[in-house]
Every structure is written in structure tokens, then in C-alpha cells.
Amino acid sequence: MKNYRYVILGCSVAAVAAIEGIRSRDREGAVLVVGEEPCKAYGRPLISYYLLGETDLTRMDYRPDDFYRENGVTLRLGVRAEKIDPERKIVTLADGEQICYEKLLIATGSRPFDPPMQGIESVKERFHFMTKADALALEKALSPEKKVLIVGAGLIGLKCFEGIAARVKSVAIVDLAPRILPSILDDAGAKMVQSALEAHGAAFFLADSVLRFDGGTAYLKSGKEIAFDLLVTAVGVRPNTELIKEAGGEVNRGIAVDECGRTSLPNIFAAGDCAESFDIASGTHKVLALLPNAAFQGRTAGVNMAGGEAKLQNAVAFNSIGFFGTHVMTAGVYEGEMYCEAAERTYKALFTKDGLLKGFILINLPERAGIYLKLLKERIPLGRVDFEALKTAPAWSAFSPEAREANFAREV
Amino acid sequence: MKRIYVNEKWCLGCHLCEYECAYANSGIADMVRALKGKPIFPRVRVEDAGEVHFAVNCRHCSDPVCVQSCISGALTKGKDGVVRIDRQKCVGCLTCVLVCPYGAVLPSPEGHAAMKCQLCTDNMMGEPNCVKHCPNGAIVYEEREAAQ
């Protein structure tokens, strides 16, 4: 039986970050990465840019080709891990191989969630939009005369629309929620983005849902009918938590981890879309299925696996995403007092509560947005900065001279 | 490593650094030809707030959050400590702009990519051009200790 000091299940962003975390402490210990997908880590959100022609398969690689060799990582790709035995510290792979670990990281990510939909099996061309394989399969099916139905007006569904809009005849998008991007936008923001998408041909059916499918027709709850050739379902995702659950580890919505990335099982860590984070904006444990958060978690877990000390204490939901040049940045929760600036092409909403910035929405106002995120992530009391000035424009001049000295006149 | 540091006390808010940056990264040998009649998009930006002025550019953090957050792997921290962006890999999602606490990673004017100070390692200047032309020692390029 092969023995590795570090075994990582999953080969995406959290895994890569964990490798970097491990190697920041331990240059020697053998690392094995077991990945279900048959390829090295790639920027998963890039699949829509791939369809858009703004990147290609090579440029999508998350790390240079020699990253794994340089870091002494053994790759076992295209194989799934089936079982963990936390007592004996053994992972069993789908091909029957058993691997012994000292520290194990679960970075198995998430998978698409399809709610039960009547007649779905009658739809010939069905797709998800999560992986490179999904994108390649969808690309094959695209052609200028085809009509597409996307179920789900969330990040995945809308990025999919952006990727394919110019390559098909029409796209209809259905969502149960009354507005697009319901998890990250408020009504006003959603309207602005929606009209940008409509300008590129999106036909939205909001506050509506598919009652049943019949071949190339979707019958909506509202009574409307949509004829389509291709169906993309992007309703939601579910974390891959089964390995831990079956091994007896604590799982809520995602795998429960502490701020060091440890699961309830000894020597087992979890990171990425399969694991929960403590979201400082809402004050709750939840799955923050966002690429940067996977990287932060992976890195934290990696450092701790290698005997170092790292804690992730400022996890928060944030998104930066663009659709045809309309750029949306959001973070945190939309609670408390709202400061709002709306213009024809721009929108800013800042949410403050208990003297802290709790969340924000910025549309087409990307410049220096990181200063807002800093306020949020570091829970900086707004009394310590000139928040009135910050409302109009994020700037360091609103901070104290001491803060500027520490950040601009010293190594950081 | 050597980094650009800000001596706020001596910044006059003259904004020369911004023009020198735009020129350095224009790829055009003549400053007039590079900048005349065009809006500039420098990678160093001067903040003016009454009598307080200071220039902001990439801090080349020891643990850069932009690199960790990059969705495409376009941002890297080199062995020389310089945080660079591979504009071929960048798809312009601007996550780096959203996470940079300094507001030092900027959307580039043509869209499709972010831009940031690379200490003039990516142009013909050989040394940070903003520092070279700062008339009052308000930005310097040197080794300094981390904050205590």
C-alpha cells in the first residue's frame, strides 16, 4: 500500500492552494492528489470565457504545467475516491487501490443539483455548466439556429448565457425568483444587469418555473410555453460531502470545519466548495462556494496540515463578475442602513449596521472596490474612518495617517 | 525585497508620478507622443485630500490576496517578490480589483484585463519611473522593515 504524508482528494483550486500552503512549511513530505476530473486544475469559472473565445484550453490552466512537478506532487487523475477509513488512515479509490495518508484534505467540491422536473428525460440535449467537460459538450451542441433554455438565473446560468449568446439563435432563461442573480443583487441592481443582458438577447421568465418538459417544449407555471433545442440546468449546486459523512464526520450543509480547516475527524481537513466557512457578515456557518474562498481555505488547511498555524477568520461572500461589460461587484449581506447612489449605468449600495460595513453592491464602479471589502473583512469600525468620504469614493485618505503609515511606508 | 514606499509627508500632489507611469508603460519613446491628447491610465494613483497627498501603487504584499483570489491563475508572485499579471491569461473578472485592500489593482481601460504596477519590470525603464521622477522623495524604492 502506498503511503503519502499528504493526500488531497480533488484537484481544483482548494487542492492547489493546499499544495502551496503545505509547501510553504514542508518542502519534502510526499503529496498525492486524487482528482476525479481527468485534467489538472483549471480556472473553473473560465468555462464561460472559453465559450466566449476570451481564453483557450491551455490558458485556462490554473497553474503552469510544471507546478506539480516542482512541488513534488504525484497526480492520480480521472479516478474517484470511494471511501475513507479515518481509523486506519486509508483512502480507497474507485479502482480499488488503497492509499495510506498522514494528513488528508477533502477538496471534492460540489456538483450540480437538479430538482425533480417532470418529463426531463424527454429532453434530448441536456447540459450542466460546471466543468470543462460540460463546456466542451455544450460547445459541440451549439449552432446558430438553435434555441436554448437555461433554467436558473444565478451566476452559473447567466455566465453560461454570456458564453453562448452570440453562438445560438435565442436564449430563454427561467428562474423561480422574481429577479436575476437573486443571491447577490437587490431589485434595483438586478434590473440594471437584467437590461444589459436583455440588450444581448436574453429572454427572461422570472418568478416562474418549468412545470413539465415535453421533448423540445417547456411548459411554465405561468402558462407560457418555451420551445427549445438545448437545455442547460443551472439551478444550484450541492457540496460533495459523502466521504466525510460516511466516515462519521460532522456534516451540515457542507463539511463542518474549524477556522484551521479541520473536520471533526482526526487528521482530516476539508476546503473549498464541499466545506463550510464561518461567514463574518451573516455570523453563520455556510458554504461559500466561491473560488477565492476555496483558495483561502485550501491554503489555510495546507499550512495546518504541514504543522504550521494559519486561521481563516475573515471569510465572507464576495463576487466580481461581468456580463458584456456590465460589471458587478458584491459582498457580504444586505442588512441594516442602506446608502445608495444610482445613475443610468452605475449603481452603488452600501449596507451598514452596528457601525460596520456589512455588505455592498457596486455596478460598473470597480475602481478601488477593494477598500470597501477591506472595511467589511477586517470589520473596521466606521467611526475610525471618514465614512462620509468613503461613501462617495473608496480612498485611503479616509483612513488615519497611522494606518497609511503602516500600510504604505512599511512592508506588508 | 525592494519595494516602493510612500513618504506621505513629502508628497506635493503634483501628479508627475502618474504621467511618468503612463509614459513608462506606453511603449512609446517620446513622452509627448505617448501622452498628448489622451486620457492616462497610470498604475500609480495620487490621492488628494486637502493638504494630504500620497501616491498609491501595488504593495507587492508578502502574501498577496489578489494572487490567491485570481480565478485564472493570471496573477503570480515571482521569486523576485514582484506580483505580476499575465494579461494573456487574465479574463477581466476583476476579482483582484475587488480584493486588493489598497485599491492598487486597477481595471484597464480597454477592459478584458486588470492592470497593476510591476515595478517597471515589464517595460524599458529598468527602474520604477515614478520614483525616478518624484521631485521630492515622496515615493522611494528601497528595502524596509515590516510594520511592528
Added chain:
Amino acid sequence: MQLYIRPDYEVVRNEARCIACRVCERQCANEVHSFDPETGLMRSDESKCVNCHRCVSFCPTHALKIVKTDDTYRENANWEAQTIHEVYRQANTGGVLLSSMGNPKPYPVFWDKLLINASQVTNPPIDPLREPMETQLYLGKRTVKAEREENGLLKDNLPPQLKLSVPILFSAMSYGSISYNAHESLARAAEALGTYYNTGEGGLHKDFYKYGKHTIVQVASGRFGVHKEYLETAAAIEIKMGQGAKPGIGGHLPGGKISEDVSKTRMIPQGVDAISPAPHHDIYSIEDLKQLVDSLKEATEYKKPVIVKIAAVHNAAAIASGIARSGADVIAIDGFRGGTGAAPTRIRDNVGIPIEMALAQIDTRLREEGIRDNVSLLVGGSVRSSADVVKAIALGADACYIGTAALLALGCHLCRSCHTGKCNWGIATQRPDLVKRLNPDLGYERLVNLVSAWKHEIEEMMGGMGINSLEALRGNRLMLRGIGLTDTELRLLGVRYAGESL
């Protein structure tokens, strides 16, 4: 009726080069430049321009120049435009005309009519890169009788001396007339160079007490900022009797320049004009002067040399003779081309005599009276280069004060508008946004560069003369020859005409 006075200068902007970066606009405290958003072009209002060249220096594309206007009145050799303007200005305001920096009138500059000797064949020149060259010197009284201890060892009864590693000091410029950062630059440079700067009559800022070993503190007729600690902190004390730029009159620092810090340092109320009387009200004779010299010595336990500074005036030699007998250790003489932060124009341009003449006459007089070693001679009032320093020493000076040259090193462009308080170079101003334009980290370095360069040049010239120490050059007028001088001038300077051998 206010008569319009046409601007002396024109701002010439090369539109083909201007990139409208607006740096000129941000740098001009006189608000000459502005941006026109409609045309996207820069505009200028030259009526406000003082020709300080800040904009020209900062323009990144070299699109600017300031030229003397070619607008003319009807030509008149007697009534020059400047003269006419002064009449207009006084008719407009009824005020005394004020000016700054040194006398700009075309009086003869005798430094430029003196030539330095060099050795050939019989007494070989010295290569300062290979041979030791002594530029160190001491200032102070040297006439003491050798006395011995009971055990036969020599008593150290030499009065206090100032040790200099170069024959150059920074002349008196008060905090108030120049900025905090200018003072810091001078103080740090003096320390780095092993020489001294002079507080002027404005007291010494607490922050600069740490440079005390390189500080000469001034006691002037206003007695601003004079207290025991001030005197004790210093390396030497200078009694200011007069100033070359404005002999015979006092000083006037407008209330606008009396900021909180300046007021604390000068020990006077904030915002109130600081008036220095023309005379010291307790000095009407050499005997009175002696009393002040003695008081200052007593107050500092006879540990500090006392300098008496006078303006170069017609009777300078006789006055110096008196000072040399007053107990003072050093006499400083300030020529009529010396600078000032503000002086009545008529005084600055018409009163006093050239430093070259005053120096030659004082040195001769003290020698003749056998009291030359009672005192050291410091001269200032437009020492512009290392050659001027060498010529001054050969005429009899121990060392030179430099003021204007030091300010030029700090960025001064001699626009002579110090009295407006809006110095664009951060030197002659107390406006915080302008003061910060002079970063002492850079300023002190430039001063050190300047004096170090001069030191090298002095060594080269000394080596050329075959002289390897300043002691051997001092008063060695045979090393000088005059050119284009009258017999009277040659006689007063005590030099022979060029071509005349021994």
C-alpha cells in the same frame, strides 16, 4: 487711479509639447497657470508670474519657458522700464519698495577682476589627489602668551575656537525668513560637512538643538529667541550689528510669517510683526559692544567664541579695528551684495560697499595695527563659487559665509520674491503646503554636494599655487593679480596688476 504695470515676463507654452498634465498649475503658488476644460488647453496669467521657474523645472515635457517680455516703452537710457515701474508702483501704493535677495544692480564684481596664480617650474604645483591638502581651520583669537604649569607643561589657555573642515559656513538666515525644512537642511548639512550654520536672528527651533555643535546662534537688535539654553546649545554666538543687504536699518518680519512655531521660537506673539531696531539700543560705542561680548561670554562660561557681524560700509576698517579690541573672537563682514528675505529696495541697491574692498581694507588695517591675530575674519555677501572663496582667503579672510549659494542649492531660482511669502521652492515661506516642497533629506544632500564640490575645487586651486594649507593662503595677496582695475582699486585691494612680477 491704479496704473497697470505690464508683466516683466511672458510664459511661453509650446502647445505641441504640452500634454495638459496640469503639474504647472498645481505647482504655482502665484496661480499663473490654469486649465481650460472647454478647449483642453492650459492658460496662463503672466501678470502674476515672478519667474521662479518652478513650472519650467517640473514640466515633464519641457513645454514651458519664461522669457523677458519684449514689450517696450519708448527707449530711454535714463528712464529704464524698471525705474518707470517703480515710480508707478509707488504712485499706486504710496509705500516703500521692498525687495529680496542680493543687490542685482550692475556694480563691479571685484572677484571677477582678480586672477589666481599657479606654480611653474621653480616651485612645483601639488597634486591634491596624491598629496595631503589641509582645508581644516580654526576660527578664534590666537594671541595668547605661552604659559606653563609648575611641572613645565604648557597651559591650555587658548580661547575657544571653532573647528571647520572646510573654509565655508552657511550664513545667517532666520527661521521665519526661511522655512523649517530649509533650516533642517542647513543644520544637517553643516553637521555632515563638519562646519556651521547660523540661526539668524529668529531663535533656534527646539527640534534643532541636537545640531547645536554645528550651530552659530545670533543675538540681534530684536533679541528674538535669545535665552540661556539657546546660547548654551550653540557652538558660537554671533552679535549681529548689521547686514550687507540693508546696512543701517533694522529688520521687519511681517506678522503673516509669524506662525505658531515661529512665534514660539522667537518668543513673540503669533501674527504680530517682528521689528528689529536699526541699532542695538544698548550699543552706541565699542565699549558698549565690549559689554555685550563680555556678557555673552560670562553667560556661557567663556566656552564659546563670540562673533561680531557688521555690514561692509565706508568705515568698516576702523570699526573692525574697534571690534578686534572688544574681546570678540571673530569679525564677520557682510558685503553689499549679500541676500535678504526682505529689504527696502533703495537701501539694498544703494547702501554699503563691496565685500572685496572691505575685506582687503580690514585685513590690512588689522595687520598694520598688529591685531590681526586677535580675531578671525569671516566674509560673506555674495561668495558665489570656490574661486571666490580662494580669492577671499588670499585677500585675508579666514573663511566665507555662503547664503545665496546655499539657497540656490536648495532650489532657489533667485526670483527675488521672498518678501511675498509664497516661495514656490519651499524655502522663503511659512505656508505649510509650500514648506513641504523642500524635503530636507534631499536638501541637505544637495548642500553637502555643493560644499564638497567646492572643497575639491579649492584643493585643486591651492595645489596649483603650490600651497598645501589654508594657513599659507590666508592674506597671501601675492597669489592674486588684478585685471581691468584702476590704480586706486589695486591699491585698496593690495594686489598687483596682471603681468606684474614681484
